[in-house]
Amino acid sequence: MKRIALLKSLGVFLFGLLALGQVHAQMDDPVQWSATTKRIDASKFEVVISASIDEGWHLYSTKLPEGGPLPTSFSFEKPVGYKLIGNIKEVSKSKTEHDEIFNLDLSFFDGEAVFSQLIELESEEAPINITVEYQACYADKCIYLEKSISTVAKSSAPIEGAVTSIEGQGSEQTAVADSVQTEKIEVESATDTGKTEEQSLWWFFLVSFAAGLAGLLTPCVFPMIPMTVSFFMGKQQNRANAILNAFVFGISIVAIYTSLGLIVSLFSLGSDFANTLTSHWITNSIFFILFIAFAASFFGLFEIVLPGSLANKTDSKADRGGLIGSFFLALTTVIVSLSCVGPIVGALLVEAASGLGAKPIVGMFGFSLAFSIPFTLFAIFPSWLNSLPRSGGWMNSVKVFLGFIVLAFSLKFLLTIDQGYQLNLISREGYIAIWMAIFTLLGLYLLGKIKFKFDSDLQHVGVFRLFLAIASFAFVFYLLPGLFGAPLKTISGLLPPQSSQSFDLKSNQVIISQTTAPVADENSLCEEPRFADFLHLPHGLNGYFDYDQALSCAREKKKPLFIDFVGHTCANCKVMEAQVWSDPRVLERLRRDYIIVALYVDDRTELPESEWVTSARDGKVKKTIGKKNSDFQATRFNVNGQPYYVLLDNQEKMLAEPRGFDLDVEAFIQFLDKGVEEFKKRNQ
Structure with a gap:
């Protein structure tokens, strides 16, 4: 046969x-930038900006026709101790080809590109901080990025010499600490992300x-x-x-x-x-x-x-x-x-x-x-x-056993739909109750109390089968407190969020305590948060769900901004909230020290047309909350994974190295404390 x-x-x-x-994944970055200074005479310097372009990619010129892609642009941050002479120039010779997509003749560089800017030094030493915005393409894939580079001009430098400052260097870094802080954070974040x-x-x-x-x-x-x-x-x-x-x-x-x-x-x-x-x-x-x-x-x-x-x-x-x-x-x-x-x-x-x-x-x-x-x-x-x-009857028992597991995990897909589209059909306790029923039936099956169509007669319960039954019933008892609001931290990533719990003994206790000790006015929000009717923060925290609204409040309250890039379907986000955010020391710092904004990257709620944004990264119009927030994370921070936590000051500058998924509570507390310390230092 x-x-x-x-x-x-x-x-x-x-x-x-x-x-x-x-887990958060670092995005493509095909261009590596560096800057040097060359002394021309007593006061004039040439700032040379070099770009090393990965094979297969090309970088667009600084001069492109209207209606085409984004040109490369440079901005010099608050010139102190020097002034610019003229405009940026392209030292390298660009290539020009007709682009069928834009139907334009476009100039670009591949391999490497060098740009030059003349400055006049007005002091003994001047740090030069440059922000470069550029678009790079590979075949039919294009990305838009923004990078910070730094160098320093010194009047004591020999005319034929140059002082180099490249991103990520250690002992050779000559720019002052403040001028390279953002740069250093970016490099360290990339290493940690890797x-x-x-x-x-x-x-x-x-x-x-x-x-x-x-x-x-x-x-x-x-x-x-x-x-x-x-x-x-x-x-x-x-x-x-x-x-x-x-x-x-x-x-x-x-x-x-x-x-x-x-x-x-x-x-x-x-x-x-x-x-x-x-x-x-x-x-x-x-x-x-x-x-x-x-x-x-x-x-x-x-x-x-x-x-x-x-x-x-x-x-x-x-x-x-x-x-x-x-x-x-x-x-x-x-x-x-x-x-x-x-x-x-x-x-x-x-x-x-x-x-x-x-x-x-x-x-x-x-x-x-x-x-x-x-x-x-x-x-x-x-x-x-x-x-x-x-092969024999044991294989059918294995099949039935895993059938129960498959049935339990099938609810995860249903939960993703419910959370992603804000249907609110499944409460947390309802979800837990279904799991309790499934694993109770599994335990009874393992003990031979339930028999299916192709099962053989169970003459006795083996030791291994007994242990599995014990584990199944133990899991049911572990789930039981979850009906009353227990966090169930071990499996929090598989469950609906705590905010969907309709009966929570812990939240009732919080309500009682709040009636006797009202929250201080300094911890209240500036205005009613947008989207708060369907978006919520865990553990009773107050915060916003719109970046501009949160930033405005942070400036009004003179507090740093805590950005939480999160997703309805992000299991690791739930785990972080259950195992790290739940720590009383973390909650205290979040409530006291920060204005919190949770930016959901997968929410499908459509925004009013006046709030649609056209992405500088892919040129597409972002019409929903999720797509707008996802594009903001990718364009601004060069990261597209969740959870991802960023601390900003009132000028939207980073206060500490951003963090992703990490269950080290002490490290998270240090992260929050470092942000507050740096914020106070900048506002002295």
């Missing part, structure tokens, strides 16, 4: 993979690897292991050829799955695309229905199988043997396994798309590596097959 026919009788399986939060991104990729790889191992236990994958081994041993004349083909088989599985991740990476459309993919009601509705359907299938309601024609074609080619046969056997394995692991792969790719870059490739590589290793090892060491448990 054909292998495919045998596999169809085995059923299906799914293990849902969720709860990976988003470390966080690297850690996130490793974590995602490990979770994807674990998902691949789980996929091996599915009824349509597990029985393929001995059949695959028999294929290699039966088709080859000697063991060496069998081992070679086994390696080709394993590598082919990895290549096929990883190519899916590569496609997602190559065709990613930026941060807006990621937000749309992970928060759109259509995507989440599809996955919610898919997970419910697979859960019902696991419980024995029906069987899901892929069309056999596709698998039969690849299976027939696999029968040829040799290296080509090994590849087609791998392709057959992938096609047949998709009826079981397809939702796992889909969930991984959707989660990976939130990080973009290499994340989809890393996820699919980790999944496929775990998926292929057992096949390859058992093909090389066929005697190990004797240690494998035989």
Whole structure:
């Protein structure tokens, strides 16, 4: 009998993979800037600004026709001790080509570009701070960025010399500390962002690897292991050829799955695309229905199988043997396994798309590596097959067990729709109650009190099964206080926000205390926050949801501004609020020292037409709260991930290095204290 026919009788399986939060990811920065000064005579200096442009990218000229892209521009911040002579000049020769999109002749630089500005020194020494705004493009992708660069002019410098100040230097930095503060923060933030991104990729790889191992236990994958081994041993004349083909088989599985991740990476459309993919009601509705359907299938309601024609074609080619046969056997394995692991792969790719870059490739590589290793090892060491448990009733128990897990996690997709579109259909206690019911039924099933269609008779409860039942009931008891407002910090990223809790004993206590001790006027807001009817801050904090309104209040109250870039669908944002913001010391500082503004990057509420903004980054009109805030974060701070926390003074200058997802409470307190200290120093 054909292998495919045998596999169809085995059923299906799914293990849902969720709860990976988003981490902030640094955006493309293809141009590195530096500045130097050259003394021409007793008082005149030439400021030379150099740009190193990554291969494949081009930087636009300072002079472009109307209706084209944004030209490169330079602004010298508050000239003190010197004055500008004339305008900025292009030292490098630009290229000019006709651009089909703009239908204009445009000038640009590639590789490198040098610009020059004459100044006259009026003191012994003058720090020179320059802000450069530029647009860089690569093929059909363009970005808009703003960078700060600094140098210093000294009257004691030799005429033929130059004083160099490049972003990120240590001992060679000669500009005064205040002039390079913003620059230093930017470089340190980029380094910290890179470390966080690297850690996130490793974590995602490990979770994807674990998902691949789980996929091996599915009824349509597990029985393929001995059949695959028999294929290699039966088709080859000697063991060496069998081992070679086994390696080709394993590598082919990895290549096929990883190519899916590569496609997602190559065709990613930026941060807006990621937000749309992970928060759109259509995507989440599809996955919610898919997970419910697979859960019902696991419980024995029906069987899901892929069309056999596709698998039969690849299976027939696999029968040829040799290296080509090994590849087609791998392709057959992938096609047949998709009826079981397809939702796992889909969930991984959707989660990976939130990080973009290499994340989809890393996820699919980790999944496929775990998926292929057992096949390859058992093909090389066929005697190990004797240690494998035989297929039987235990596999249906595994399927039903994971059916409960899939059912529980399916609510995450429904929650994303509810929170993202402000439907307010699911309260926090209602969500927790459903989970309590699901895991109570799971515990009863593990003890043999519930039996499904294809279950074998349970003669006795094994030790491992008993431990799982205990864990399930323990989880139910852990959830119980959440019905009354307990934060449940461990799983806060999977639950609705605390603000959706309709019955909260803790908030009742806060209300009682507020009636006896009113909040001081200095901690009140300047005016009623916009969008407060549907947007809320956690832990009873007061704040704004519109940047301009918050900045105006910060200036009126003479307080620093705390910006929280957050998302309805951002699991890590909820974790930060539950585990870091909830600390009394953090709450005290936020209430006392800052004007808070929460900028939701995925809220779909449409703004009045008078508030629409045209992005300088991609040229598109941003019509919703989320798109406007997302574009503001990307354009202003060169970051597009959440959570992301920024401290600004009344002049919109950064007070400390911005922070992303980090559960170190002490570090967060130091971050807030540093912002207040720096704010006071600047306003003395």
